[in-house]
Structure formats: structure tokens, C-alpha cells
Amino acid sequence: MERNQLRRQVALTRQSLFDQGFLDEQFIQLEELQDDANPNFVEEVVSLHYRDSARLISNIEKALEKNPLDFNKLDGYMHQFKGSSSSIGAKKVKAECTLFREYCKAGNGEG
């Protein structure tokens, strides 16, 4: 019973993530990669990603604190982050990254 409920919850959450545009088809790809041999594949990937992203984010934060802003470096970080998030299908994050990069290119510190 509970399992079913949980399952439903998970499904709903998942669906909402998609709806809200947090996730995209890449996530589905990952899900497809999951199989019996590797039942927790998606989980593994995502956690791996989180770890990596955390590191990246802290780097970005540091770069942001510097003054003047080193846009090139930031751009590099963003590129990395974008790549990472696209790996799991984090659509929104990716979009934000793109936006961030635009700002970087424009030298817009406020953005």
C-alpha cells in the first residue's frame, strides 16, 4: 500500500518536474539506460552530478565574489555547468546557464 502510494508520489513529482520545465528528455534517456543490471543508474548519475555541480557552484561563487568580475572564467564555468546539467536533463538549469553566459559576454555583472 504504502509502496504504491510512494510510487504514485514519485511519479507525480517526476511529472511535475517535467511540466515545470525542470527536466527534459535527456532525463528520459537516462531512465532508459537504467535496467536490471544497473537498477540505480539514474540515481547514481544524478548524485554524481550533484557532487560535481556543488564543486562547480562553489567555484562560481568564488569567481563572483571577485572584483572585477572575470567574465571569461565565469563563462568557462558556466559552460561546464551547462554541460553537466544537460547530462541529466536539467533543462532549466541549462537555460539559466545560457542566460548567464549571455550576460557574461555582455559583461553585465548585474545580470
Place this chain on the structure above:
Amino acid sequence: MENGFSSPRNDSFPAGLRVLVVDDDPTWLKILEKMLKRCSYEVTTCGLARDALNLLRERKGGYDIVISDVFMPDMDGFKLLEHVGLEMDLPVIMMSVDGETSRVMKGVQHGACDYLLKPIRMKELRNIWQHVFRKKIHEVRDIEILEGIESFQMTRNGSDQYEDGHFLCGEDLTLIKKRKDIESKHDEKDNGDNTSAKKARVVWSVELHQKFVKAVNQIGFDTTSLSCFYRAMTSNVCLAEVGPKKILDLMNVPRLTRENVASHLQKYRLYLSRLQKGNDFNNPVGMIKQSDSPLSDSAGSFGSQNSINLQPTDVSNGCYGFSVSSLVLHNVDPRSHDGDRKILVTTPVAEPKRGLTVDAPNPRKPRISQMEFGHPLAPHFNDGFSHLPMPGQKQLTRADYPQPARAISSAPSLTEREIGCPVKIKPSRNDYGSNASHVNSTANAVDSIPLQTKTNSTNHHVSSTSSMENQGLNMNCLTDVESSRKNINLGMPPFAPLDEDLQVRFVPGDYYMNLGLQNIEVPEYFDPSLLTDVPIHLNDGLRFDYEFYDPTEYSLIDQSLFI
């Protein structure tokens, strides 16, 4: 089987493909690894480009394809791409989040087989085997050339394998050897292992060429079918008519492949057509002196053309129809030289634009060339440029001397055929023996003669050099010759000192000098601009020749021609 089996090569292509993935992002590494495993590939992941290179170097032949990210901290993806391409010649696929055209273009320029956009999907990865396969095919072709049909057949075998899915390892496959045209990777690899050189070039030596010509004549190839040629030339279709296969059989040369024969045949045809045109020309191109005396000798024989006697005056004339001389040379060579005589057309490199119009020799050459082909086109060459010595002439006769001899700027009427050119193409005949040496020697000799291949005449396109190379260029030669004629200062512009530069390495394997047209100015082939002058077909010819080009010898030519 052959070495390939030692490594766990794909037995059932494309399964078992050994992929090396390089990416700084661990998340991606994991994902790609999983995906590739899904495709039944063997995966090795690497986080650093340096490590990847080491891995590749340690196990040469241990991987079939490399997938690499563009942006990496320690080394640029493109650089890695270049390294891999140079050292291991493996297909490399680039990937990145960034799909901008400029980036993709850069990737392609650096030699990437493909460029994928992240996020990568499974289906995209499924198809990467095509790149490996494609490379194999090309390798096999080269191998074939090297080893002939045998190796080729060997390779065939593997192809079925992958169709069937997982199959025994290549060994079994190769054993099976199905004669299929699909070269399986296995086979190729094996062959590749056997053949060190990926691209084996067939050098059309004089003897080989003579055999070829004989075979062709036997089949009934005749110039009357020039229309065929033209058609063929334009459409590249006709080759099949004469039957390279038949020629191949007749020639009975073990290492030769049908492809070799086919392309050689094509050149030959071009050459013949050029000759035809040349006959029409017959212009007494003063420039082109035909060193006919020596030629005459050779005229009788094939190669006798060596005697590209460039009239002394001619030599001086810039008109260095190297090509002509070279032509002559090679024509003559057949006789004189046995070995591959590459007509080293020593194009007076020194001279910028040597319009070497090898006048004199030309007449000869065409003749000679004809002789080679058995088509006595020649006699009239003497007068005019009589078509460039048949492309067929390819004789590797190095027209070493071409240049000097050619200096044919031959003011002296070509009609004389005999070109007094001092530059006598060095006994080309005799000299041919030592192609390279000859050339040099001739060149030196030439140098003595103020070959100034006139830059004046340089008008003549340097094409001569190129022409020489391209047997097929004969056509060009004709044109060149014409132009050169004009340019050729009949006043016998001294050949630009033929210095070593002259060595026009005609190398083009066969045709050297088919450029026959005397005017074929042996352009300093080093002069790219000159080359540009060369008609396109020359380029084609170059290409042809290139195949057969002997890199070692004709490095010069290479440079010049292929700019």
C-alpha cells in the same frame, strides 16, 4: 589471424567496438559509458586528455575510435584530436554542449569524423561505428594497392560478420573470408597491421607502364575511341569500357589492383586525347624545341625520348617546357630506363615561372609517348607540340633534365625537332638509369646552361611541372604549350638556371611528362601561382599522379603541386 586477433577486436562488428571516451565531466563519463555499453561497445573512460593519449600510445591498435569533449582543462579537445589523428590515425568524434557552426567547423578542420551535441542520445552513439568502418575501407583500399588483390580478399571476409551480429572473433571471420566487398574491420585491421603504410602507392614504372600499354593495345584500345576518352574524361565512366580488369589480367602483375589499373588507364586516356590535340597543334613552336635527336632515337623506342635535347638556345629560353622535356624524357625512358624513371622534371625552380617551354623536346615527346602507347602518334609531334606525350607516358621516366633540356624556349623552330638545346636532356636515356641522379645531374647540367627559364616565359605556366606530374595533364600541357608558345621567347630565353630547383619531380608516377607539350613550361612547380594557372585538369592529373607519387622522390613536386 593476423595480428588483429590479439586484441579483442570486434568480432561482430559493430559490436565490440573499442571506444575511448575522454571528458572532464565525470557525470558525462558515466553516462556515456553506460550508453556505449548498451550498444555493446567496449568502453574505456578517461578524465584527462593526457591520460587518454598515454592510453592510446600504450596500446596502439587497442582502440577503434575516440570520443572526446571539446572543452577540457588540461588540453584543448582539438589538440587532442590532432594528436590522435597524427599518431594513431583513429577516427575521433568531438562533442560539446556548444553547437555553434564555427566550433563545428573547427572540429572538422582538425579532422574530426563527427561532432555531437550534448546531451547525447543513444541513437547517435549507435552509429559511431560507421566512422570506424569507413576508415577501414579506406585503409583496405590502400592495402590493396599495396598487396594487391590478395589482401583485399582477405579483408572481405570480415564484413559479413557484423551483419550476423555477434560472431566469432575476427579470426574465424577472416578464415571464412567471404568475398564480399565489404571490408570488415577485422580484416582491415589485419591487413593494416600487415601493411605498414596505409597508403601504398603504386609506382608506375616504365616497365609496368609498358606492360600496361601492351595490354591495352591487346584489348583493342585505340585512339579512335577518343570520343570515348572524352566522354570518359568528362564523366569518368568510360574506363570500364576498356576493361581495367582485362588489362589487369593481361598485365599479370601480382601486386596491382584493378583500381590501380583503372586510374592509370584514365590517365592514359587523357594523355592520348592530349596527344590528339597536340597533333592538331603542330605549331612550330619555336619555343619548343624538340630535342629530337635524342628523341628520335627513342622515338623508335619508347623511351628514347630522353633525348630531350633542348636546344641550347632553348634551354636558355625560359621556355622550359620541362614538361616537354620531361615528356620526352619519359618517353624516352621506356627504353632507357628500366626502373621507375620518374621524370624528374627539374623545373627550374629557381626561376620563378619558368616558362620552360620545352619546345624541342616536345615534338619528340609526343612522339615518343606515342610510342609508348603504341600509338605512333608522334611523328608529327615534332612539328607541333604534338600533344603532350601521352599521358600514358607516365613512365616514370624522370625527366630530370627536363628543364635544362627543355629550355626549349626553343626559339629554334620546333620543327626541327632536334633541339639543339644544349640542354640535351641529358642523355636522358642513359641517364634515366639513375633517375634521381639524373635529374640532378641534368639539372646541374642545365644549370650550366642558362636556362633561365625565363621568367618571361614564365607565362607558360609552371604547369609544366605540374603537368608533368599529371599525366592527365597532358591536356593541360597542350594548353600550356599553346600559351607557352606565345610566351616563349623565341629568343631562347635562357632557362632559368635549372638548378636543383628544376627538378621537377615529376613523380607523378606515371606520367611525367606527359605534359608533353613542349610548352609545358615546367613551371617551377614550386610556384603555386603557376600551378593555379594550370588548368584544372592538370590538377586532376596531379591527383592521379599523386596517388602514384612516390613521396620520397617527389617531395618537391608535392610541395609545388599540391601546394
